[in-house]
Amino acid sequence: MTTKVDYLFTNAIVLTMDEELNQYEPGAVAVKADSILEAGPESQIKNKYSGTETIDCGGKILMPGLINAHTHVPMTLLRGLADDLRLDVWLLGYMMPVEREFVSPDFVRLGTQIACLELIRSGVTCFADMYYFEEHVAQATAEIGLRAVCSQTVLKFPAPDADFYEESLELGRDFIERWKDHELIVPSIAPHAPYTCTEEILHAAAELAVEFDVPLLTHFAETALEVEKSRDEHGMPVIPYAKKQNLFDAKVLAAHCVHIDEGEIHTLLHHNVGVAHNPTSNLKLASGYAPVSKMIEAGLNVGIGTDGTASNNDLDMFEEIRLAAFLAKSVSGDPTSLPAHTALEMATRTGAKALHIGDITGSLEPGKRADIILIDISRLHNSPRFHRDPGSIYSQLVYATKSSDVSDVMVNGKWLMRERDLGTWDESDLLAQAEDYAHRIDSFLVQREQSILSKLVAIGGALQEESFEVQAKARISDDTKAIEAIQSPEIEILYPRHYHEYDTYFLFEDPQQGTLRYREDEFIDKDGQVSNVRYRLTLIGPVREHQFPSDVLLSRSRFLAPAHHSLRFYREYFNPSGEVFIEKDRRRWRVLFQGTEFYVNLDRLDQPELGYFLEVKSRTWSRRDAEHKAQVATRLVEFLGASPEERLTKDYIELVDLGELNKEKT
């Protein structure tokens, strides 16, 4: 008697992609419910099993579905938005502002649906994603029926789904709790990258991942600059720093790993970190060449990912696998590097291991889920077929097969595509919705093209100041009291500075454009001599994020750029509607007060002659911290001798421009 199964696949070239790379031709596979019962030679499998449905594969390849090890699926809606740009211009000028404006649960759902259909068409049955509103990504993916590791992004910056990182972590925890036992979705947490997270975020994310035993996704060492900064700030490169933050307590899947050395490879290996290699993205953004062959030789589980469609611009794993194989040869100078079968293993069995789900998918083995694709290799661009070497079939798949050769896709025992038919999904409706988003984004950017920020970015690459500042400010009658107070034992001075500053403010008719400041900073040494001069542009946005009690402000829309050109150049380039000039003497201290670090500015405005002002500022990344610092800042301003009546919430430029100095009363 034969065992009854749901599906019996026959007459296929079965590539199991198991450790031994067993292949059967003609081969057969028995599937029951969500799982594979057995794969083997057709005669053997037919003797053991009979199918409720028997599928004659017509000599096609039957293999495990491909695994896209790193992507941001909702970004399909931003495909082709901005290409051929420098990373800072691309990110600050386009991606970030558009994401802040448009990314919503609806955006994420639509982008995910389009991505999933594109993934199915190209033979992908499982992917690892990190984005915002990740629960909506999971929801849309599960509805379509694909398998995914879905990871809620956490950043120290405000994100489309959270003003503070605590909220992102909370979103992540809720999401993981709700989805932990889903049959298709593995929920997880994604501290975006060491350089975009605080130590607190890294610790908290690792703890969360360990608590629920879910993967932790992140980006490591994508650019040389990132590594350089890590060395500067932490005295070590990215991987040791991540280790120090306990990240490797969790099951980590790290994207990129472009700029890592052999020691770091061994650290990753020791902690069973999976790596997602993204050849297209690394080339397109000129990030560098990941040492893929070395990682594989060392024994790391390296998968292949497309990255998001804004930096690729598609989700085509066949192209990605091919490029991974090509690039490794060139990088190592050895055409035998990363042979076809290894590249295909990276996109199947090894990729699943990198995602820490190697026990359930990635190969056709008894007990694993039925994540299966059929591929027609009989077409013109894929002929002829050589049989001499059993490895030729992998070479054919990697070097000549196109995603359009995938004909059928099954995930978890359920059909998602048959003979290239996606069933009930209405592609044209989704496309129409995507076009609507594109239209709105176009309009938004056309308006922004006029913006000062875009122009700033365009000429020099502005850097968003990596901070929100809590700030308190007050007028004082003279500087004597403040200088005395600052030298008292209650305050520890970390370092002092002295500047003479010449500021030219450009004003614009639309106040939403903010104000652009061109500053000439003279550094004054102990002897009162000018030791150095620095020129900077700062775009001060109109947005105040929050006003705490006692006139403490939380601000975060400042962009800095070095000013390499003359004031004349900027005047012509930005064409301001008005200008204000302010000259002041600034003494500045970095201090520790009641356990909190602050910058204290003691300013004397010389032109116009507005007298003395006191400012205290502190960087913050979280809401709780901001509230705490606002309270301490209020106490510090008072300790330095300012009376509550003299507190200000306005910038100098506002005092001057609006002629409101005398009216200012809080």
Place this chain on the structure above:
Amino acid sequence: MTTKVDYLFTNAIVLTMDEELNQYEPGAVAVKADSILEAGPESQIKNKYSGTETIDCGGKILMPGLINAHTHVPMTLLRGLADDLRLDVWLLGYMMPVEREFVSPDFVRLGTQIACLELIRSGVTCFADMYYFEEHVAQATAEIGLRAVCSQTVLKFPAPDADFYEESLELGRDFIERWKDHELIVPSIAPHAPYTCTEEILHAAAELAVEFDVPLLTHFAETALEVEKSRDEHGMPVIPYAKKQNLFDAKVLAAHCVHIDEGEIHTLLHHNVGVAHNPTSNLKLASGYAPVSKMIEAGLNVGIGTDGTASNNDLDMFEEIRLAAFLAKSVSGDPTSLPAHTALEMATRTGAKALHIGDITGSLEPGKRADIILIDISRLHNSPRFHRDPGSIYSQLVYATKSSDVSDVMVNGKWLMRERDLGTWDESDLLAQAEDYAHRIDSFLVQREQSILSKLVAIGGALQEESFEVQAKARISDDTKAIEAIQSPEIEILYPRHYHEYDTYFLFEDPQQGTLRYREDEFIDKDGQVSNVRYRLTLIGPVREHQFPSDVLLSRSRFLAPAHHSLRFYREYFNPSGEVFIEKDRRRWRVLFQGTEFYVNLDRLDQPELGYFLEVKSRTWSRRDAEHKAQVATRLVEFLGASPEERLTKDYIELVDLGELNKEKT
């Protein structure tokens, strides 16, 4: 009144790819006979022209067909034959032996037909080819209706279509004469590469190309090794050497140009040399990174090619264009390098210029031929579309479009594909023929897998000695006369050597396998001391190409490999059926005799004690030269004191093994 035309294309996104990158949406194009009359805004074109057939393009992109600037189309039949191998193993172990065995007019015709259909499907309307039996490539291409620059290959080695280069040049001349005025085919000549040609070939090819005003195709500086060898042999890198050989008198299209410097770029520019960049092939064979951005900046016409399908493994220009754009960014470290529109220009207008046919194709301009493709960009993987920046459309084509999005192809005003239908071509018949070739090639290689050469190649990478040798040999009674003669004024000694040689010959049951010699060469210095020892393997084939009068032989089946392993290792690895050991003392001179260079070996066989032998050898590349040298060699042997009766045609091993020493009589 409107002008009547054959085809009026309407409702298209018309990308002219002209110098100004004019685009029209909705746009229209008027085609009459084989040419474009005009492209422009739809309303304007519709007012001026009416079509015998009006084609509503349904909002698709209408643009000039792509140009594949470097390929070897018949190699579609070798696609996937051998991948992930070192160049020498790939070339010597697989490509060369298979080509010598299988490449025929029939092979070339079938391979070209398959390639042409694959090219049409992927939107290519024109390609530059170089292969053997090129007239048959041209014939098959013209029948299908594609445009091509077809180039007859000339090599100093024997080729599938010619034993000597004189024959290849003659084939080229006949082909060019017959096809010079064809409407689709531009015939041309292809000296394969400076390092695979003699100076005579380069001169003759350049003269031929100039005589008929046709392009000259070649490969330049594909690998670092090639440049190194050029410096060693000619004292200069590849481009100056090519210039010295008058190559740039012709209209040159040079493939690869990977390892060239800025000076060489300017030499190419000065001589209006077109360059074919082959990113996939360069990556896959680990050849290096061509300085594409620098070439383009300098003003060179750089096109994009797929190279042959044995090193790619497809003819997909969309993937190739994409990779060209990606790779240039990474190589230059600048993501703004080679933006999308430039990549697409390389594959259209600039590519045509590189092929020296920029006046007839490559853009949609009045008077150029109607080489047109339609592309559907409304599919899932290619959405949404942003309109803000007119450049987005190029970005969409380069970064997200697939060859399968091409729906219609017209060449020279004739339809080759409509709605992905290739018309009367029976793809399944072609595929069946290709499978038949694959089957025969498989069998051939399975037999060869046993071969000594394959095994030699597999362990060390044998080098085919870059020569055919004319050789004459004779027994002499002692060495006195020969040593006297060699010091006479008739002979100029270029350098002397002295070896003591210990040779172990491995014999095999199948005499077709040849004989493998393991040689230990002791270098003897002036004082009779051993100054150095060298270990080498030489596979001596059974083939004698030609026997000239006076027992002069022309041989060319010798493969050399350094012997890094022990004799024991090789004995086990090759498992010979018999062994012969020969020890001899060899004095060797490189001499000039009657204006011709020879090696003279004066051997004393010590074990077995066979006495003295005299050998003279000279390298040759052409039949005429070989005949000439055979005559001089005969005279030299006699001059050195050997009598005609003592001439031999057998190797020492044959003398010993067959016990035929005493029977040897010629």
